[in-house]
Amino acid sequence: MANAKWPKETWTRAAMHAIARGGISAVSVDALAAQLGATRGSFYWHFKDRDALLATAIAAWEETDTAQVEARLADIADAKRRMRTLFREIAFNEASDEVPGLEAAIFAQPDHPLIAPVLRRVTERRLQILAAGFKDLGLSPAKARRQAVLVYATYVGWLQLRRTAAHLVPEVAAEGRDARLAVDHLVDQLIPA
Amino acid sequence: MANAKWPKETWTRAAMHAIARGGISAVSVDALAAQLGATRGSFYWHFKDRDALLATAIAAWEETDTAQVEARLADIADAKRRMRTLFREIAFNEASDEVPGLEAAIFAQPDHPLIAPVLRRVTERRLQILAAGFKDLGLSPAKARRQAVLVYATYVGWLQLRRTAAHLVPEVAAEGRDARLAVDHLVDQLIPA
DNA sequence: ACCTGAACACCGTTCAAGT
DNA sequence: ACCTGAACACCGTTCAAGT
Numbered sequence: 001m002a003n004a005k006w007p008k009e010t011w012t013r014a015a016m017h018a019i020a021r022g023g024i025s026a027v028s029v030d031a032l033a034a035q036l037g038a039t040r041g042s043f044y045w046h047f048k049d050r051d052a053l054l055a056t057a058i059a060a061w062e063e064t065d066t067a068q069v070e071a072r073l074a075d076i077a078d079a080k081r082r083m084r085t086l087f088r089e090i091a092f093n094e095a096s097d098e099v100p101g102l103e104a105a106i107f108a109q110p111d112h113p114l115i116a117p118v119l120r121r122v123t124e125r126r127l128q129i130l131a132a133g134f135k136d137l138g139l140s141p142a143k144a145r146r147q148a149v150l151v152y153a154t155y156v157g158w159l160q161l162r163r164t165a166a167h168l169v170p171e172v173a174a175e176g177r178d179a180r181l182a183v184d185h186l187v188d189q190l191i192p193a
Numbered sequence: 194m195a196n197a198k199w200p201k202e203t204w205t206r207a208a209m210h211a212i213a214r215g216g217i218s219a220v221s222v223d224a225l226a227a228q229l230g231a232t233r234g235s236f237y238w239h240f241k242d243r244d245a246l247l248a249t250a251i252a253a254w255e256e257t258d259t260a261q262v263e264a265r266l267a268d269i270a271d272a273k274r275r276m277r278t279l280f281r282e283i284a285f286n287e288a289s290d291e292v293p294g295l296e297a298a299i300f301a302q303p304d305h306p307l308i309a310p311v312l313r314r315v316t317e318r319r320l321q322i323l324a325a326g327f328k329d330l331g332l333s334p335a336k337a338r339r340q341a342v343l344v345y346a347t348y349v350g351w352l353q354l355r356r357t358a359a360h361l362v363p364e365v366a367a368e369g370r371d372a373r374l375a376v377d378h379l380v381d382q383l384i385p386a
Numbered sequence: 387a388c389c390t391g392a393a394c395a396c397c398g399t400t401c402a403a404g405t
Numbered sequence: 406a407c408c409t410g411a412a413c414a415c416c417g418t419t420c421a422a423g424t
Binding site: 023025108109110111116119120123124127143145146147149150152153154155156157158160161163164165168169171172181182185186189190 | 216218301302303304309312313316317320336338339340342343345346347348349350351353354356357358361362364365374375378379382383
């Protein structure tokens with residue numbers, strides 16, 4: 001258990017990079033084995049099947065994501081600034097993954113059976129953070145919740161438009177003048193003074 | 194060409210239903226052949242490969258979608274009512290596909306290489322319709338465009354939240370009191386008086 | 387405990403042969 | 406023109422055998 005040639009973690013890291021590169025379908029036991037210089041048989045000593053590897057990789061992402069969002073927002077006392085930060089930093093600077101592109105790849109397949117439950121938990125946590133912020137800004141609990149849903153839906157759609165239509169919709173790009181104007185416009189309209 | 198046992202269209206319809214049921218990965222040449230009572234070899238007479246079938250099915254959806262959105266919105270003269278309709282009817286009553294669930298399944302895989310270019314065209318067309326509406330409501334061209342992007346991003350995210358977190362976020366459900374309140378809230382905030 | 391290598395199943399693709 | 410059926414390739418999974 002301690003002296004494995006290709007410990008479980010090695011397969012998991014390789015899978016995370018494969019997901020970041022080409023999504024779930026890019027995770028091939030055969031390809032990973034070849035890449036590591038191991039055999040497919042070896043893989044099945046550590047994992048029940050391919051899905052178990054995928055679940056482990058996605059769970060690893062969830063843990064680091066939870067920790068990061070918490071850390072980033074806890075610092076900011078002022079509610080309005082916290083909201084702007086959520087959009088500016090998290091939505092626009094492609095959250096600082098330790099595996100670059102992994103979050104984007106996971107958000108790109110929200111309906112995958114292994115991703116959906118994780119995304120539900122992440123969504124609920126973020127909605128609670130947003131709703132708490134809007135309550136701090138003076139909204140009633142019900143209105144704060146509705147506003148949180150509205151803002152989060154916009155965030156989710158914004159990310160999707162960036163992936164699928166960035167050239168077409170310069171407003172949602174990660175940088176540029178159009179994008180900055182659009183974000184200001186968005187923040188002004190979605191976040192009460 | 195006229196007297197085929199399993200004409201091209203039969204394969205295409207079967208593929209559309211398979212996509213609606215389980216997404217792109219549910220389209221298996223082997224499974225479709227078995228289902229139709231044909232052989233896999235027969236399939237390759239009509240299509241170059243599996244991707245050609247997928248492309249044909251997605252193109253068929255694009256055509257009917259284009260026609261439907263055009264027809265539905267052309268009727269409504271008043272700009273504000275047109276906007277509300279876009280959200281109420283199209284976003285909430287699961288656009289009346291002739292193949293039920295197909296649009297939702299396509300929106301669920303926006304990054305798939307065969308889906309992405311189609312979705313780009315659909316996105317641009319819808320943004321133009323929205324922006325024209327906001328200009329009719331008195332916004333400047335630049336503001337109308339930004340508002341269209343904001344509204345459309347919210348729409349896209351709303352659909353995704355419904356798919357992945359409907360139980361968790363009753364506000365985005367297709368029906369119910371919470372959902373109606375949330376939509377009113379949303380329309381009031383996103384569509385200028 | 388950990389890994390190899392052969393075997394099998396599933397499914398996309400090709401193609402020679404039929405009608 | 407349209408279809409069959411056999412063959413092959415790719416890859417997930419199992420398992421007996423090795424160290």
